[in-house]
Amino acid sequence: MTLGGWIVMALSVGGMTGLLSWCIYKVVSTPGSTEHLHSTADIETPDIEDD
Amino acid sequence: MSQASPGKEAWASRIGVILAVTGSAVGLGNFLRFPGLAAQYGGGAFMIPYAVAFLLLGLPIAWVEWSMGRYGGARGFNSSPGIYRAIWKTPAAPYFGVLSMIVPVMIYMYYVYVEAWCLAYAMRYLFGAMDFGSAAEYEQFFSAFVGEGGHGNALMIPGEGLLGSAVFFLVVCFAINFTLIYRGLTRGIEWFCKWAMPALIVCGLIVLVRVLTLGTPDPAIPEQNVLAGLGYMWNPGTNEGGLLKSLANPEIWLAAAGQIFFSLSVGFGIIITYSSYLRREDDIALSSVTACAGNGFCEVALGGLITIPAAFVFLGVAFVQNPPGTFGMGFVALPNVFGQMPAGNVFGFLFFFLLFLAAVTSSLSMLQPAIALLEEGLGLGRKASVAMLGFITAVGAGFVVFFSKDFIALDTIDFWIGTFGIYVLATFQVILFGWVLGVDRGFEELRRGAEIRIPTFFKYVIKYVAPVYLLTIIGFWFHNEFLTVPDEPGKTTRLRQILDSLEVQLSLALIFTVGILFTLLIAQSVKRWKAAERAQVEVIP
Secondary structure: OOHHHHHHHHHHHHHHHHHHHHHHHHHHHOOOHHHHOOOOOOOOOHHHHHO | OOOOOHHHHHHHHHHHHHHHHHHHOOOHHHHHHHHHHHHHOOOHHHHHHHHHHHHHHHHHHHHHHHHHHHHHHHOOOOOHHHHHHHHOOOOOHHHHHHHHHHHHHHHHHHHHHHHHHHHHHHHHHHOOOOOOOOHHHHHHHHHHHOOOOOOOHHHOEOOOEHHHOHHHHHHHHHHHHHHHHHOOOOOHHHHHHHHHHHHHHHHHHHHHHHHHOOOOOOOOOOOOOHHHHHHHHHOOOOOOOHHHHHHOOHHHHHHHHHHHHHHHOOOOOHHHHHHOOOOOOOOOHHHHHHHHHHHHHHHHHHHHHHHHHHHHHHHHHHHHHOOOHHHHHHHHHHHHHHHOOOOHHHHHHHHHHHHHHHHHHHHHHHHHHHHHHHHHHHOOOHHHHHHHHHHHHHHHHHHHHHOOHHHHHHHHHHHHHHHHHHHHHHHHHHHHHHHHHHHHHHHHHHHOOOOOOOOOHHHHHHHHHHHHHHHHHHHHHHHHHHHOOOOOOOOOOHHHHHHHOHHHHHHHHHHHHHHHHHHHHHHHHHHHHHHHHHHHHHHOO
């Protein structure tokens, strides 16, 4: 593994870990975030209720 | 029973939201597709266009899709043809939605097959049927299981019959997926994302520790050690010719952007459909960044550190440079790691079963865009829409399974739909947002209810940088693959592949057939929308 490899790995893994940590901090520190944040998994499609 | 304090409840629900949002994006793309592509395009060299694409394309276009979806939903549309029509007042607009139909539907056709491989591996670990002695045996088993040797070979494994075959597990997966979606049981997915996805990540971390401590498993081959494996994954310029030669190939930029879109579900037509169901005051800015970050973490920090180094250590550089299809590397490399772990069968079962469950959540969401069109445009009920989709996807999956020699159908559809199709759709959507909806109006939508402030800098990225970036790469790629003759012996082009291979031609014919079908469905939907609008005008003179 070359020095370039270590740098690419550190930047890639560190960058993604840092971004995820920042997102977790924002979610945890923002009041009311739980009611307004969504993912495709928790969005209910109204057609399920229709059937 | 004691009641939890409000503070504790708030913490629990916040952690639940983080787990649900980050977990929703995790799937086969992270652990299986990403390492396969990174290996094909030179490991560390691939990470440069990958990082650029994440920042300049993935994040901004995820915001674009969430915003346009909610914008269209507020105007009564849930399908992307309807949403495009609401944004762009031209008769051609809904027909651009053909891509946002065929991309998720056709990806489903092979995604469910890879999902079946995960289930089969999990069951084999559960029943102790994965104890092979050497790396070569794992490779031979996988090759026989997926029928890599010849068309139709996936129907049966020699000595195990139909019940051990990939086709049997494909049928089981189809039954599970369509039962869940037909009976409207998809609400349980939120619960699953909260708890099973973190379990997959923990399992991945344990496997990662084992990979990093492998050292040199075979002292007779000292060059196959974990540090060299990490070097293959991360050193820029692993490929012959070095970094600059790798980066001069437009296809590496296309593949990196395609992988970002694939794993973030951007340019799929999925996010735009789901976000159309959101309320006006819901956050879409922080939600999408959190999903992208969780996904990127699993892909780079787990997928990138586990699969390629493990494959390198056990199977050598020749295998890594020529992996068995885009998705196959993990199925050959990881069983070797589990074979070197205490309680390897338990970890093998947990890893593949959790990956299977992650794939189920992703594959169910792939069906929703087409369901929304069939309901909204044709007035079909959910169950009729699901039944119709079941038939279409079963035909496609059958095609992928049958043309199994060298993964030709799977890899062809994965490239033309899973990379190229997604890329074109993402390009269309970013232009629609930046130049038709208008970047200011689009940002107004994005910032409504947002829990974070998106920097204004991204307006310029969305309006200028992303479209120029995407169009330039595709221009160079088209020139290289369709207008030039390769100067290196043995190098082929996409045009050559199309002209020389009947299987590639048939795969493209399948794509066009599905495209024509959805064009007709959209034409019918447009008629219904126009009739409904005329009726509304007559009622309210």
